Every structure is written in C-alpha cells, then in structure tokens.
Amino acid sequence: MIRLAANLSMLFNEHAFIDRFGAAADAGFKGVEYLFPYAFAADDLQRALKETQLEQVLFNLPPGDWEAGERGLASLPGREGEFRDSVVEALRYAEALNCPRVHAMAGVLPENADATTQADHHATYIRNLRFAASEAAKVGREILIEPINTRDMPGFFLSRQAQAMAVLEEVGAENLKLQFDLYHCQIMDGDLIRHLERQFSAIGHIQVAGVPERHEPNVGEVHYPAIFERLSALGYTGWIGCEYRPKEETRAGLGWGEAWGLTTH
Numbered sequence: 001m002i003r004l005a006a007n008l009s010m011l012f013n014e015h016a017f018i019d020r021f022g023a024a025a026d027a028g029f030k031g032v033e034y035l036f037p038y039a040f041a042a043d044d045l046q047r048a049l050k051e052t053q054l055e056q057v058l059f060n061l062p063p064g065d066w067e068a069g070e071r072g073l074a075s076l077p078g079r080e081g082e083f084r085d086s087v088v089e090a091l092r093y094a095e096a097l098n099c100p101r102v103h104a105m106a107g108v109l110p111e112n113a114d115a116t117t118q119a120d121h122h123a124t125y126i127r128n129l130r131f132a133a134s135e136a137a138k139v140g141r142e143i144l145i146e147p148i149n150t151r152d153m154p155g156f157f158l159s160r161q162a163q164a165m166a167v168l169e170e171v172g173a174e175n176l177k178l179q180f181d182l183y184h185c186q187i188m189d190g191d192l193i194r195h196l197e198r199q200f201s202a203i204g205h206i207q208v209a210g211v212p213e214r215h216e217p218n219v220g221e222v223h224y225p226a227i228f229e230r231l232s233a234l235g236y237t238g239w240i241g242c243e244y245r246p247k248e249e250t251r252a253g254l255g256w257g258e259a260w261g262l263t264t265h
C-alpha cells in the first residue's frame with residue numbers, strides 16, 4: 001500500500017506553517033515531513049500532530065548556518081562537536097514527535113576541493129554517521145542519508161546513488177538507511193526503476209517530485225505511475241514524501257494523487 005506524506009516545507013505554503021498540518025490532513029494525507037522543526041517548541045508540533053491525527057515521518061538534523069549556505073554538517077571536518085550536538089537535538093525532537101527517522105544532510109564541499117579535501121570529508125562523514133547511527137540505535141530510530149543533485153545544491157558532498165550505497169556499506173549500521181529522492185536520482189543518475197530494485201533493501205524513505213521543475217509528480221519527464229506500480233510489486237510499505245513545489249495552489253494540483261486517497265476539493 002502506498003502511503004503519502006505531505007512535505008510541509010514545500011506543500012501548503014498558502015498557510016502559516018502550523019496550519020499546514022490541518023490543510024494536509026483535510027487533503028487526505030496521513031503523514032507529514034518537513035526540513036526542520038527547531039523554530040517551534042516540540043510541544044506545539046506534538047499538539048498539531050495530535051489534533052490532525054497525522055504521523056510525523058521525517059525531518060532533518062540541524063543543518064548548520066542555512067542562511068549562509070550551509071547544507072548539513074555530517075561531512076564537515078572540524079565541525080564534529082556541532083554535528084554531535086545536532087544529533088542529540090534531532091533525537092530529542094524525534095522522541096517528542098514520535099518520528100522514527102531523521103535525515104543527516106552531508107554538507108557542501110569547499111569550491112575547487114582537491115582529492116585530499118574530498119578524502120577528509122569522506123573520512124569525517126563515515127565517523128560522524130557511525131556516531132549518529134549508534135546514538136539513534138539507543139533510542140530505536142533510523143538515520144538517513146540522501147544523495148542531492150548538484151544543480152540545486154552545488155558542491156553537495158553526497159550526490160550519486162553509488163556513493164550513498166558505498167557509504168552505507170562502509171558504515172555498516174543496520175539503522176543507517178537511504179533516503180531515496182527520485183527527483184534527485186533522475187537528475188544525477190537516471191535509470192530510476194533499476195536503482196529502486198537494486199537498492200530496495202537499503203531504502204528507509206522515498207520522496208517524489210516532477211523533473212526538472214520540481215512540480216507535481218505528474219508534471220515533467222518521469223512517468224510516476226510505472227514507478228509506484230513497481231514499488232508496490234517490490235512490497236514497499238514505507239512512506240513516500242511529496243516533496244515538490246506546487247505549480248499553482250497546492251490543493252488544485254493534487255489530482256495526480258487521487259488514486260492514493262488525496263482529495264482536491
């Protein structure tokens with residue numbers, strides 16, 4: 001069964017953040033995800049989930065200085081202390097929101113990074129992910145890593161599916177999983193269904209969007225019905241995060257999801 005989660009950082013931007021929970025539930029979503037909960041007290045978010053009977057399915061660790069262009073800390077040499085604090089903070093929110101998984105963004109390489117710098121980032125990434133996975137395991141949660149396309153995030157350290165699979169293998173923690181965003185995969189690697197099949201056992205969460213504009217899944221070059229069909233055949237029981245920027249009003253664009261219980265009126 002396909003379970004769709006609304007990404008509240010991108011969907012329902014017609015509403016103030018806290019009101020997006022109600023809008024998502026009204027439209028038929030059963031779960032929500034978003035980038036960061038930290039601007040809100042955990043109690044307020046907990047109340048919003050309870051009132052709407054939505055499940056919190058994912059959010060990200062604190063990413064460093066977002067305004068200054070930082071996109072995660074996990075691979076940044078010299079920032080290990082901050083990364084550790086970010087793991088503790090994310091797990092505190094995860095417990096309060098009953099969220100089973102959190103995404104540790106890899107971070108951005110410095111411009112023109114040479115092989116030594118890249119190797120430093122890789123070594124830091126592996127050490128940090130081991131720490132994060134071991135802390136998360138103590139409280140029964142998963143850590144996710146997500147390859148992100150370098151057109152949207154130039155220099156992002158983790159950009160290819162093969163790189164992510166190699167990292168998962170090197171870290172070797174059962175609760176470290178792949179956040180498979182089909183939008184990024186299409187841009188960087190293509191061959192979506194074969195990637196899904198080959199990586200299926202490593203996947204902890206899936207996200208979708210049309211390519212290339214990142215609008216609704218039925219807008220653009222990817223034929224999502226075939227992908228959803230394959231996912232069902234593979235026996236996927238996890239969540240699919242709707243992480244796209246609606247072309248117009250959120251609700252008006254939900255027609256693509258009617259087969260999976262979303263309503264447009």
Ligand SMILES: O=C(O)[C@@H](O)C(=O)CO
Pocket residue numbers: 035060103105146148181207243
């Ligand atoms: O794909 C994305 O952009 C997100 O899933 C994310 O976590 C970082 O922006």
Ligand SMILES: [Mg+2]
Pocket residue numbers: 146181207243
């Ligand atoms: Mg994503």
